Amino acid sequence: MSDSSKDHWYPVGLLSDIYTPRQTLLFDQEISLTHDDTGFVVKKSGGVSLPTIERFGHLWTSLGQPDHDLFVIPEADTPGRHLVDVGSVKVKCSPLRAVENFLDIAHFPFIHTDILGAEPHTEVDRYKVEIREGVNEVWATKVKFFQPQAAKSAEGGIITEYMYRVPAPTCAVLYKTCPPRPKEWDIITLFVQPLTEEWCEVWPWMALYDDDSTMAEMVSFQQLIFMQDRSILENQIPLKLPLDPGMETPTQADMTSVAYRRWLKRIGYSYGAQMVAA
């Protein structure tokens, strides 16, 4: 299938993890990661070297011809943030399903119960979704949702505000109310490495203002959240993301996902997508 999928940058490893060479997959192809005096080296199984970028604590590569630099997150560079390497989790689902789930808030009361949401506070108010033409990104803003415990020190629930950004087909950035610094946003990302169309490795990464938690606690928290999602992602039928309407039923709360699917179709991204209703 000829599509644009390979012409993007993908996360394939952590910069902090230089202990062992790594063999992994990208788009069904075996690649190897090693480290020498000059830095990281990524090669295809035939020995062909691939381009690399080091950013957001991760090593990125591409099998195609990316005509653009990897996106940036300028807010993450502001001083005082803890940059958190959460590490990877493998999931038997389409990379696109993993991203779509990350863009969804309506599941918080049922999957992240008493952490990110709780019954009876299940209502999702209308928010704003757009495809920003210049940068070609999906954005959802003014997303507000009841959160039972916004921070370790917080007593009782608050309304938390979120902004979601999809800067690349398998990457999503969440900007979230930051309790200690009301004027800033915490940054939580989901970078997804497509292993196959139905198997992915997910690399969450965060840039947080949090002086109460240890690094291990911040890592644990995000792994806990993502592993709660994993059992959902491995049990959606089909494992690929249906891009054509008809197979699944969105509501107003799913506006971000609708825009994400429409955008994938528009940019011709088909890897991990189910194009025809089965």
Added chain:
Amino acid sequence: MTRLWGIVLNWIAVGLAEDIPVGTVVPRRVDGLDLAIWRSGLGRFHAWDDRCPHRGMRLSHGFVRGEVLACVYHGWQYNLDGACDYIPAHPDLTPPKTICANTYVCETRNQALWVALGTVNGDVPDIGDRIPIRSLDISCGAPAIARYFDHPQDPLIVLRGKYDLAIALQPSTSRSCFAHVFAGAGQDKKIVSRYVEKLRDELEAA
């Protein structure tokens, strides 16, 4: 009617009623088709496609509240007809009638649970006054199991050897079955249970 193993089956066994207490849901696979079987607060059994129309999540991971089955992902609730009647993200919305789980006919008879995947035709098979023992998976196709017992490929395999047994085979895939075992009253359940495990070992070794 469903065509399986080259023959037409009206009813397919999917379990023992006592294994699905009130207020629970379980997954079952019939010839590769995934079903969610659930029992409402009032005790009625229901067999649906194991897929929430919203995001494709398996309904067998969901939860029963009274007379509705809810999807675990977003809490969408489906009533006894399979129609979605509550979406937690939009509590004031009346969901359109088109949001509906795919449902099948499901009947219990003598503690055995049966589904009809197509048009209902004929009575639910009768296990007689036998009592339920247990369900166990066997890594063998249904035709191979029937052949092993030198029995016609009926929905119910009745064995009158050492023990009086009725085995209802649920063909999960072409290479595996879920066997629902019933035994004549008065037989020791533990002894029968161990005997069918031995049968399974023999079948899987054959």
Added chain:
Amino acid sequence: MILYDYVLSASCYKIRLMAALSGQKLELQAVNFHPAREHKSPEMLKLNPGGTLPILRDEDLIMTDSSDMLRHLTRNLPEWQGDDDGWLDFARTLNETLGMARLHDVLGFEVDIDAARKRGVHLLRLLEAHLTEQRFDGMIFLTGDTPTIADIACFPNTALAPDGGVSLDVYPSIRLWMRALRSLPGFIEMPGIHRLHELEAAE
């Protein structure tokens, strides 16, 4: 008591769950097991030269075996004790099979995955057979009609089997046993083992 804890560890969860069910407070010390391998750091190796988690510290006593920890937590709670020894050994084999399959599938550990899953399925069949016989006798738990440390030891790696690609669909008695454990007052969840949402509506 301090538990050196990793949030995704089935063995750490055993200890958190036992403490929660018996109303005991643990001070949790999060360890960055993945990706930072902090359990192999010099400080952690000083506590536990074996380099494993969980580690439970009760004043001067340091425990590194989860069965020892379960016994320690219930040493004054006879209601949580039964004919447990065989099941604590069984729990160890669950960890070596289903537990390793899960670490392979989730965190990419190098494991002979087919062998781990195959042995895991064999153990699940044994567990199902035993729990079925317990039900014939009117009991839902491993050693009787109330739970003991045997149940708590075997529950996590069993319930998390799907994380490692092993289905629990064909084990009715295991499913009812897991449901009975999840219904216990004070039950706490972990990622991959969610709470019974149906109970919340009933409250």
